[in-house]
Amino acid sequence: MKNIQTQIILIFTIIGIAVLVALGLLFNYQLGNIQESIMQNQNIELITQREMEQVRNITIYAIATYVVIAVVIGIFVRKVIIKPMYKLTENATEIANGKMVDMDNMMPTKIRTDIDELVKAFCMMNNELNERFNEASRQKKQIETILLHMTDGIIAFDIDGEIIHINPAAKNLLELTDKEDNFDKIFNKLELNMNIEKIIYLENWTSTEQKINVKDRYVNLLFAPFKNENDRPGGVIAVIQDITEHIRLDNMRKEFVADVSHELKTPITSIMGYSDTLLEGEYEKDIQDKFLGVISSEAKRMARLVNDLLTLSKYDNKQNKYEKVEFDLGELVKQTQENLALEIQKKNQHVECYVTADVPLVYADRYGIERVVINILTNSIKYTPEGGNIKIYVGFVYNDAYIKIIDNGIGIPEKDLDRIFERFYRVDKARTRAMGGTGLGLSIAKEILDQNGGSIDIKSVQDKGTEVVIRVPTKAVENRQKNEVESLINEQE
Numbered sequence: 001m002k003n004i005q006t007q008i009i010l011i012f013t014i015i016g017i018a019v020l021v022a023l024g025l026l027f028n029y030q031l032g033n034i035q036e037s038i039m040q041n042q043n044i045e046l047i048t049q050r051e052m053e054q055v056r057n058i059t060i061y062a063i064a065t066y067v068v069i070a071v072v073i074g075i076f077v078r079k080v081i082i083k084p085m086y087k088l089t090e091n092a093t094e095i096a097n098g099k100m101v102d103m104d105n106m107m108p109t110k111i112r113t114d115i116d117e118l119v120k121a122f123c124m125m126n127n128e129l130n131e132r133f134n135e136a137s138r139q140k141k142q143i144e145t146i147l148l149h150m151t152d153g154i155i156a157f158d159i160d161g162e163i164i165h166i167n168p169a170a171k172n173l174l175e176l177t178d179k180e181d182n183f184d185k186i187f188n189k190l191e192l193n194m195n196i197e198k199i200i201y202l203e204n205w206t207s208t209e210q211k212i213n214v215k216d217r218y219v220n221l222l223f224a225p226f227k228n229e230n231d232r233p234g235g236v237i238a239v240i241q242d243i244t245e246h247i248r249l250d251n252m253r254k255e256f257v258a259d260v261s262h263e264l265k266t267p268i269t270s271i272m273g274y275s276d277t278l279l280e281g282e283y284e285k286d287i288q289d290k291f292l293g294v295i296s297s298e299a300k301r302m303a304r305l306v307n308d309l310l311t312l313s314k315y316d317n318k319q320n321k322y323e324k325v326e327f328d329l330g331e332l333v334k335q336t337q338e339n340l341a342l343e344i345q346k347k348n349q350h351v352e353c354y355v356t357a358d359v360p361l362v363y364a365d366r367y368g369i370e371r372v373v374i375n376i377l378t379n380s381i382k383y384t385p386e387g388g389n390i391k392i393y394v395g396f397v398y399n400d401a402y403i404k405i406i407d408n409g410i411g412i413p414e415k416d417l418d419r420i421f422e423r424f425y426r427v428d429k430a431r432t433r434a435m436g437g438t439g440l441g442l443s444i445a446k447e448i449l450d451q452n453g454g455s456i457d458i459k460s461v462q463d464k465g466t467e468v469v470i471r472v473p474t475k476a477v478e479n480r481q482k483n484e485v486e487s488l489i490n491e492q493e
Contacts, residue, residue: 147165147167148167148168150167150169151169151242152169152239152240152241152242153166153167153169153170153171153172153173153174153238153239153240153241154166154167154169154170154237154238154239154240155167155170155186155237155238155240156235156236156237156238157182157183157196157235157236157237157238158234158235159196159200159233159234159235160182161182161183161184161196162181162182162183163181163182163183164235169240170238170240173214173217173219173240173242174186174190174214174219174240175214175215176189183196183236184196190212190214192210192212192221194210194223196235196236199223199225199236200225200233200235200236201233209221209222209223210223211243216244217242217244218242218243218244218246218247219240219241219242219243220240220241220243221238221239221240221241222238222239222241223236223237223238224236224237224239225237252422252423255424256423256424259423259424259439260305260309260424263305263424263439264302264305266298267298267299267301267302267305268298268302270294270295270298271295271298271299274291274292274294274295275291275295277291278291278292305440308440308441308444309440311444312423312440312443312444312447315444315447315448315451316447322365322367322368322451323365324363324364324365324452325363325364325365325366326361326362326363326475327361327362327364327366328359328361328362329359329361329362329369329394329401329403329472330355330359330394332366332369332370332373333353333355333373333392333394333403334353334355336370336373336374336377337351337353337377337392339374340374340377340378340381343378343381344381344390347381347384347385347386347387347388348386348387349381349384349386349387349388349389349390350387350388350389350390351389351390351391351392352389352390352391352392353391353392353393353394354391354392354393354394355393355394355395356393356394356395356396358396359394359395359396359401360396360401360474360475361474361475362401362472362473362474362475363473363474363475364452364453364454364472364473365448365451365452368448368451368452369448369452369454369472371444371445371448372445372448372449372456372470373403373470375441375442375444375445376403376405376445376456376468376470377390377392377405378441379441380405380407380409380466380468383407383409383410383466384407384408384409384410384465385409385410388407388408388409389407389408390405390406390407391405391406391407392404392405392406393406396474399473399474400454400471400472400473400474401471401472401473401474402469402470402471402472403469403470403472404467404468404469404470405467405468405470406465406466406467406468407465407466408464408465409465409466410462410463411460411461411462411463411464411465411466412458412460412462412466413462414460414461414462417458417459417460420442420458421442421443421446422443423439423440423443424439424440425439426439442456449470449471449472452472452473453472453473454470454471454472454473455470455471456468456469456470456471457469457471
């Protein structure tokens, strides 16, 4: 269209120039006549008026001719060129939008056929471009959704260190603000000596890893360069991983190994020392009995520790064989109380057990739950002073049967409540060791309840007492869950 318009303007310009040239020649001609008449001493005024009249008439004729020619050419161009082109443009737009257009009366068959093919090609091209655009948009949204919900942080930097993309996890893990908007600002804030040029050009296109501490979190940073479509360095991607939990577990593992070594070393040292002393010479029977008593006590302590470690190992590795059965939780608690009656009498403690009516049968590993109850009740007896009170409640709430054990013992400091289920963690190590504890009882209790679908919760106030709530799923819950699973399987089939 622009070329046609340019040609039309050029045609009218040429016509206008031709008219102006003709007028110029006419004026020169008339000017020559006037000069010749003057030289012949003719009347100047008559000559001038006559010549001017001729010039005016010629000018009017020329302009009228120009206008007529311009109108004729304009009508011709509009009818033959512009109008069909505009009509073609409209119809092409309508065809591209899926509308039907009657092209039979628009142009000759050959031109109409060519244009039909052209329109089809444009439609196919348009559809293909739309499909590719939709696919690109869909992939872009998928990538954005993935990055948005990733727990690991992602920051992409261009070759100049400016941020191309950053997800919320990266901002949270590194605690970034809007001011930290490029590579240098971010890692200078973290006091990390990193250089984007070094990562891209001097690391031979391998990833670079760094571990840093951000306030109360440990973060692992992985830098990987990437290339652009021309296989040239395009920038760097930084992956930020929160490894706080890994560090904590690693520290716990180290503490566990150290605690086991210490717990085994102490009784072994005592046994070796007293046995060597007995072997060195003869002692009176009282001294021998005392030494042998210490050796026996330390050996039993080692045996308890090894048994607890083996139990934990079996639960950790899912190797502990157990069978879930139905049993009466109230009956189990009363039986446990009777088994510990001697320990209760030694400390002259007052223990009461209340079982509410209609407590349904529980469905769990009876031996494991019994071990949990013994462990918790034994702790209450140990850490409740002589003449103290211990109350046991067995009931049913929501979908779980529960055991609540309340004592008025020494309690647990608030700062230690979050760690009491850690292995070998003791509030008072000296007192716990003196009472024969291994520091693994609560850890084992939690493992047993977790594998039986139960839970344990402890509340305590130092010097006032402790409340322990144990929840165990009932048979009704187990049956309902089984029915739900079977129904879901049947629906899928």
